[in-house]
Amino acid sequence: MRKILLIVFSFVPFLCFAQNESETMVEGELTATVVNAQTDFPLESVHIINLNKVKGTISNQKGRFTIDAAVNDTLYFSFLGFKSQKVRVTNDMFRYEDTKIALTELAYALEEVIVRPYQLTGYLEIDVKNLPINNAYQYSISGLPTSYEGGSKSPSAVTKVLGAILNPADLLRNLFGKKPRQMRKLRQMKEDDDIRNLLASKFDRETLTELLQLEKVDIEDILNNCNYSRSFINTANDLQILDAISSCYEEYKVLNRK
Template identity: 30%
Template sequence: MIKHLLIFILLFVNFTCIAQNSFELSGRVIAQTRDTLEVSVLNLSRETGVVTNEKGDFKIDVSIGENLYFSSIQFEPLEVEVTSTILEDPNYMVFLFPKINELQEVLLSSVDLIGIEETDIKNIPLQPYLSAANLGLPQATKPLPTIEERRIYTASSGPLDLLINTLNGELKKLRKLNEWAKLDRLVVQGEQAMAVHYFEEYCGVPEAYISDFIYFCAQDDRYKPLLKQQDKLKLFEFFEEKGPAYKEFRQW
């Protein structure tokens, strides 16, 4: 009996060690738009991440059972659990779908227009503009919650939900996803603040690495306040200052 117990313990320990081994996962992000450059690949379990190259290829350290999160501004996010099948696949591919932005409904008027501006203006019936303000209704002053914030609210809306999602780690994972989403939005703001040639000429950063450079800059506590101030001159000086540090980080 003792012999069998020892064998079971040894097998269990061996299996646990194998499961915890770290591997470098190589893969490629595929999308219909073929615009797979700089898709964020995050290891939620280790809180580390990389970005894809111009072909959509990526390499990241993982272990079996860890969760990978693929996100980009133009694609729907995707979460994948690492399995032995994924690690054994030499041509592992991840398929992402573009985000669909719903357009407002367009109503076609039945009013006949003759092409004369003064006459047409008189023939078009006008309706009073209605808003919460002119109807005397209370107005919302807070911005609408993001998708991530709504998921956190749902996971903690009741005592039982809060307890279950805290114990199974779901709430912690949702909060981490919310942090990454906020970081993504800050990076996009930084990219839109300056022209591409600015990063290349003044910071020494190639166009393919601009997003990665801004992720690097976002780790500095000065970055977020500079974005809020909307002072392009100070932001210009900040990026230029971070250029040499980023090139040293990249070992260029």
């Protein structure tokens, strides 16, 4: 009897190890449904991003979505008017296709807004002084379809970060140097159409902070050190911010190698 018990207990660690190993090895297409937490109705056009694989997708009319994932990956759900949510992928989510992800509606308290139109006099010299000035400059390159925000002094691409590289204590080097894994995601993010479409409609930087594991203040510091204007930082959508950070990082790598 004692020998039998010893044999049984000797297999327990191996069984636990095999179970844990199977938990972490499950990978493939994950299908689930996104619903409204209050009504249980399906939510269409919810953006879902796998933060680990940097892949995105959108829920259909029935709230269903399919995305490449593995156990322990983190999915990020974002939808206008609802609280963004992160969900850790489990083994059960692969076993059962009736998994529901519930998003909670946001309650906004609208404050009184006073619209103050510009008081124009009809005299050009006076009216020009009363209009706000946008200090953001853009430069374009012949043959390229888009223009680029270059900051208040509109420097060249090399000049824009050369000062930062020459200063070893600069925050730009500290951020890029300490977060190489996050910065390597930039190219993947730019190649995924679903992620780009999501970022083009966002202005709150929340999705970017989740993808890059940066704080909002870090994003502002990066753009400031890359000489982007305050006007651009305040008004650009998240896709434009992504392109700006990516451009600055590519220039940083080139100059840092030198």
